Amino acid sequence: MLKTDVLIIGGGLAGLSAGMALEGRKDYLIAERENRPGGLAATIKKGGYHFDYSGHLLHLRWPETTRLILGALKGNVRRMKRDARVYAHGRWTPYPFQANLSGMPDGVRAECVSGFLKAWRHGGPAAGDGGEVFTRWTRRVFGDGISRHFMLPYNAKLWQYPLSRLTTEWCAPFVPVPKPEDVIAGAYGGKLAALGYNAVFHYPREGGIGALPNAFARRLRGLRLGLEVESVNLKKRVAMVRHFGPVHFRRLINTSPLPSLVAMAEDAPAQVRRAAARLRHNAVYVLNLGVSGAASPMHWGYFPGEEFPFYRAGIATNFSPALAPRGRASFYIETAVPGGALDLASAEAGILRGLKACGLIGSASQAEERLWLKIPCAYVVYNKERTEALPGIFSWLKARGAFSIGRYGSWKYSFMEESVREGLGAAGDILRGR
Ligand SMILES: Cc1cc2nc3c(=O)[nH]c(=O)nc-3n(C[C@H](O)[C@H](O)[C@H](O)COP(=O)(O)OP(=O)(O)OC[C@H]3O[C@@H](n4cnc5c(N)ncnc54)[C@H](O)[C@@H]3O)c2cc1C
The missing domain is CATH 3.90.660.20 (Protoporphyrinogen oxidase, mitochondrial; domain 2)
Incomplete structure (x- = not known):
């Protein structure tokens, strides 16, 4: 029977970073089902x-x-x-579209600039509140032209979900909102606005981006490849690993998608299962x-x-x-x-x-x-259902002393550095006895 202090599900950047913080300080095991580390940050x-x-x-x-x-x-x-660009109306213009309209045909440019200025005159905060949907937010913040020529068609393709139901908590870090002078200069002055994250x-x-998880992995004695967690019981603190058997743990850090964790948790209450079933991606x-x-x-x-x-x-x-x-x-x-x-x-x-x-x-x-x-x-789709579902799922996990982190474990739109930060954070909390 295998025992570990901290079982980490997943050897992507979040799981590897948690392992880095625990290395030499606490016994841990990273179970990664693939035969290589890195998750989405791997290189093939x-x-x-x-x-x-x-x-x-x-x-x-x-x-x-x-x-x-x-x-x-x-x-x-x-x-x-x-050097990022947007291809629209048969031509290239620099990214972000809303601040660099110089490459667009005259009519499109005029429609976008006047729409932006009209929206701006009506004021209102650039950040959407949790409940505001994307179709409303983009017209309110960018106006009709920029919405019609870029924001709506691009986001419809990306999200594959009705934009009239997509909420906007994710927008602030990812969708830059220019000032009126930037929009005008970017449209007529030829000035490039290097906005955005x-x-x-x-x-x-x-070595591709995989060079990063590979460098992390080389420092980790507790990383095990080819181990897939099939089920987990948070109350009994035991996980079943395919072709391997039970692993007993004191604390769990999950980085697999949140709905998968709930599905494989034998002791998940019915309301948590119902909440997880509402999550979309x-x-x-x-x-x-x-x-x-x-x-x-x-x-x-x-x-x-x-x-x-x-x-x-x-x-x-x-x-x-x-x-x-x-x-x-x-x-x-x-x-x-x-x-x-x-x-x-x-x-x-x-x-x-x-x-x-x-x-x-x-x-x-x-x-x-x-x-x-x-x-x-x-x-992951941001919608009303997600907003309603997450608090109940996370309070159940907290009550069981389990962490669910990373882009999919915490069920959000985030980036690699954030997964690293969350891995360090969860491990730090465990080391501090939280
Ligand atoms: C199209 C796209 C483009 C992106 N571009 C960027 C970018 O340019 N810059 C940026 O910073 N971020 C980008 N990201 C985000 C980035 O990929 C993630 O933030 C980050 O890699 C997530 O790391 P993670 O460890 O949280 O999750 P993952 O990489 O998903 O790692 C989870 C790991 O868990 C393993 N696993 C799952 N279930 C089990 C199980 N039951 N048992 C054992 N192991 C399991 C998986 O195999 C995986 O290795 C992009 C994401 C996408 C989708």
């Missing part, structure tokens, strides 16, 4: 290419986690200024392409138009040329679905047509390597 090798689960760029904002991450990468990292980013020079399919020939210097682009099946496409070799053989480029293209399957053959044909139409590739025959990666639970 295929042919001469390294592919991520779409662009995974480090947006560092907190001193402790910045030190930890850059220290683990030990110089294997570059800092870059974002991702204006500058870090990325490993070599989309799925994202990432087509990674290795291509011959030169590519645009941009890092990534957003595609609001219906004629493109994907919402975003990026060129990973512009973060790190080492991701592809010399003279080759690699692309990642993200397509969201509400759940279920995507017809990969027709999706791929649509993607290649789209990349050609916007000029990112000259011909489909340039594609020489392909890797489809599915992210079954990609973006």
